[in-house]
Amino acid sequence: MQNWKRQIPTIMTSQELLDRAYARASKSQVNGSVPFDTVKKTNIAKITAIGDMTVVTLNKYVKAFPKMEKEDDFFNELVDVIIGKEKLKRALLNVAWGAEKCADLQKMYLSRVRREPNIDGVAKATKQFYGRFSSIIYRIEPELKLLQDAREKLKELPTVDLQVQTVVIAGYPNVGKSRLVERISTAKPAVAAYPFTTKGIVVGHYKSGWRTFQVIDTPGLLDRELEERNAIELQAILALKHLADLIVFILDPSETCGYPMDRQLALLESVKRNFEGIPFIEIENKADLDNMVPPTGRPRISAATGAGVDDLVKDIEARFKEMRMADMDKLPA
Ligand SMILES: Nc1nc2c(ncn2[C@@H]2O[C@H](COP(=O)(O)OP(=O)(O)OP(=O)(O)O)[C@@H](O)[C@H]2O)c(=O)[nH]1
Ligand SMILES: [Mg+2]
Structure with missing residues (x-):
């Protein structure tokens, strides 16, 4: 029996992704030797948590969907009719792009926060990271919605046994x-x-x-x-x-x-x-x-x-x- 009903996780909305990541980040607290050290280490921990969590989640979404590479295949053609193969592929590419951008931003801001000479600079850089990170996640909102709809449709697909008469x-x-x-x-x-x-x-x-x-x-x-x-x-x-x-x-x-x-x-x-x-x-x-x-x-x-x-x-x-x-x-x- 072909396993078409894949275990695709529920796809979160942009807001849910951000809420979850920021909630996790708000729990980050790393003590340093002096207040400046504490603030810097804590903000580094926040940026790390937000980036890691979101990148992992987005990549998990991309991996969970069928690749649909074979042309003359019942399942692939059915997915094409019900969801639209090109639409789904494009959405997956965009979400993968989002994950890559988040990873880039994380890397960039981690190195920037490390180089900041004072608390103000650290706070400003961190705030900027939050802003740019949010805007990437909001940009892929339509694609996340499409993936969620596709997930629901895939769940309803019939189970067919190709070996049985x-x-x-x-x-x-x-x-x-x-x-x-x-x-x-x-x-x-x-x-x-x-x-x-x-x-x-x-x-x-x-x-x-x-x-x-x-x-x-x-x-x-x-x-x-x-x-x-x-x-x-x-x-x-x-x-x-x-x-x-x-x-x-x-x-x-x-x-x-x-x-x-x-x-x-x-x-x-x-x-x-x-x-x-x-x-x-x-x-x-x-x-x-x-x-x-x-x-x-x-x-x-x-x-x-x-x-x-x-x-x-x-x-x-x-x-x-x-x-x-x-x-x-x-x-x-
Ligand atoms: N009198 C009579 N009515 C039938 C018979 N078979 C089906 N019907 C009726 O015909 C109507 C259509 O039946 P369905 O089985 O839904 O027809 P279908 O071919 O599956 O229709 P679609 O799914 O719309 O393509 C229903 O009102 C049935 O009760 C039959 O042998 N005799
Ligand atoms: Mg019928």
């Missing part, structure tokens, strides 16, 4: 994909009578004997060009592209989904064209309704009543078995 359920919005996934797997996707209820990939499992299969619910797709697809639809495309060993394409011949059959069939053809080579099962749902178009020869099910669903599951299992057999045949004798 996987069936991806696809089709127009509102045709009953989630209702079917809910019926045949452990997933509990939202089901509702309007399009685009499902806004991301939902992963479920089902067991057959001692084998577990993965069932993936996807957002509905409209019949349109890839360039026109929104971030919700693109997640369905990514699931089809990277995860599907088998595609179950659901049609709604009752058209209660709100989309005519000719549009649904056009989508079916374009998905088949784009994912050539992946086995397909075409299924018509909502067989319990009496306003269905005349029979088309495709198997009909009702995700609502369960009619025909067992046969569909048997068909899915048979296809998976065929694939396992074919894989075995490819192994050297």
Whole structure:
């Protein structure tokens, strides 16, 4: 199982970073031989504490995020769709820049305070350090906010096992994909009578004997060009592209989904064209309704009543078995 749900710490705001660092600094007290010595040593300790603490924290943030270097990778493409790869990379670069600047400032002011000949000079230099340090931290506020948002989105990403045989359920919005996934797997996707209820990939499992299969619910797709697809639809495309060993394409011949059959069939053809080579099962749902178009020869099910669903599951299992057999045949004798 790929560990995508990384342990990314909560990202603090600029103000929180500064409050924490300054609170730590306010506790610094180093006694010297004479008052001047005490003030100098104490201020050196403060600058050291503020700089160290913040640089370590910022670098920890940068390291915690995935690097996304591989191009053709499900996770990286998903992050790109949901967060924006370039945006995230730029934010990480800027935060790393902030850490570097803080370290430079710390070094510069430590040497300056050491050289100051009197208490006044030490106090002035320290105050200046606080000012410049704060302004760097405030400058990276938008990037810190972006990282915090990205962290929340990464936490919600589905856990997908790339080793397990996987069936991806696809089709127009509102045709009953989630209702079917809910019926045949452990997933509990939202089901509702309007399009685009499902806004991301939902992963479920089902067991057959001692084998577990993965069932993936996807957002509905409209019949349109890839360039026109929104971030919700693109997640369905990514699931089809990277995860599907088998595609179950659901049609709604009752058209209660709100989309005519000719549009649904056009989508079916374009998905088949784009994912050539992946086995397909075409299924018509909502067989319990009496306003269905005349029979088309495709198997009909009702995700609502369960009619025909067992046969569909048997068909899915048979296809998976065929694939396992074919894989075995490819192994050297
Ligand atoms: N009568 C009937 N209604 C169904 C059936 N399957 C699903 N529905 C209804 O159709 C509506 C859409 O079902 P969903 O499972 O949310 O559809 P979806 O394809 O996942 O929709 P999106 O996530 O928006 O793409 C809901 O009101 C369901 O209750 C069925 O077999 N018969
Ligand atoms: Mg759905």
